[in-house]
Amino acid sequence: MKKKISLIVTALFCLSLFISPVYAATKDELQQQKDDASAKKEAAQYQVDMTQNTIEGIQTEISKANAEIDRINGQISTLDGQINDLTANLERTTAELEAAEEKQAKQEEELKERVRVMYMYGNEGYMQVLFSATDFADFIAKADMMKSIVQADKDCATALEKTRAEVEEKKETIETNKAQVEQAKADQETALQSQQSVKAQKDELLAKNQQVVQQYQAEVNKQDEILKQADAELAVIAQQEAEALAAQRAQEEAEREQAAQNGSGGSGSDADSGSSSGGNVVVSSGFMWPLPGNYTITSWFGYRPASDTNGIGSTNHGGMDIAASTGTPIHAPAGGYVTKASWYGGYGNCIMVAMDNGDTLLFGHLSGYNVSYGQRVNQGDIIGYVGSTGNSTGPHLHLSYFANNVTPVDPWDYIYY
Helix, strand or coil, rough: HHHHHHHHHHHHHHHHHHHHHHHHHCCCHHHHHHHHHHHHHHHHHHHHHHHHHHHHHHHHHHHHHHHHHHHHHHHHHHHHHHHHHHHHHHHHHHHHHHHHHHHHHHHHHHHHHHHHHHHHHHHHHHHHHHHCCHHHHHHHHHHHHHHHHHHHHHHHHHHHHHHHHHHHHHHHHHHHHHHHHHHHHHHHHHHHHHHHHHHHHHCCCCHHHHHHHHHHHHHHHHHHHHHHHHHHHHHHHHHHHHHHHHHHHHCCCCCCCCHHHHHCCCCCCCCCCCCCCCCEEEEEECCCCCCCCCCCCCEECCCCCCHCCCCCCCEECCCCEEECCCCCCCEEEEEEEEEEECCHHHHHHEEEEEEEECCEEEEEEEEEEEECCCEEECCCEEEEEEEECCCCCEEEEEEEEEEECCEEEEEHHCCCC
């Protein structure tokens, strides 16, 4: 009966090898694609961040230009009010000057008439007035009256001339003030045009930088898609390898059972790769914490700013980083088969375990291995040691979780303490 089982398992194993799909890219080629895409993405993201900083500076300058434009418009409005007041004042003064000139002209006409009469009658007119006096007292009175008339005409003419001169001076002062205010307004309008020109240039520069951001962001998104596609293909390959290893292990187990039945004296099952972690517990999700006693998460799953990567890691973090010193033992959170135990691009020394639940774990930046490709590991076994190989700035464990061996998800949803 066991012999039949062995034959069936062997047949299934061979069948799995034949029906497994063949991918155009190998694991190394896919990893190279990821490395290239990550580098391009980092370069594009850097440009996005730098250009965004430039945009913020331009927006600040535009705000300043808008504030200056508002200030200048306020000045122009104030000057317009002053010009309106001066214009009204000038119109009133002009009317006063016209009235004074008209009155002066009338008085001059009366004086001219009086002079004409005096010319026609000479001194006889004055003599007639004087000799028409009835007595000496009347003569003196008429002489004083004639003197007063002449002096009154003279005083009136002098006052009118003074008034006309004052009004003329007032008009000239208003005209000068108005010209100065109009010049100030013209200067402000020139300054306004200058500020509007500056703002227009800043607006144009802002639009160009926003276009640059869009272009580089499109490149970031493009490289993200490449990374996702490469991860998906790598996960499928890992799934196939895990299935092939499972079939191989099943065949080996069947062969050992057959050998034991035949009395071949087999050496028994493979030894564990390491001892279980004392004191480490299985949480409700069914997993164990890989680094007992080390619980500091230095970088979580998902987006992180470029400033947090020190120019090495990705801004789209595909796992979580756990701080620990070099050489700290790493325990398997769950049982499964080792599908990788070798250098893996930016992950440096890397171990991948295809777990029994159909998902895959990745352990990166290791200093050393305690397992090998194809080996079965049990929950709690020591599989490797913390290090700082690959793209790393210091000793830590990078832990990634691939649901269904394809989709990178947050490890904290499954593995926690």
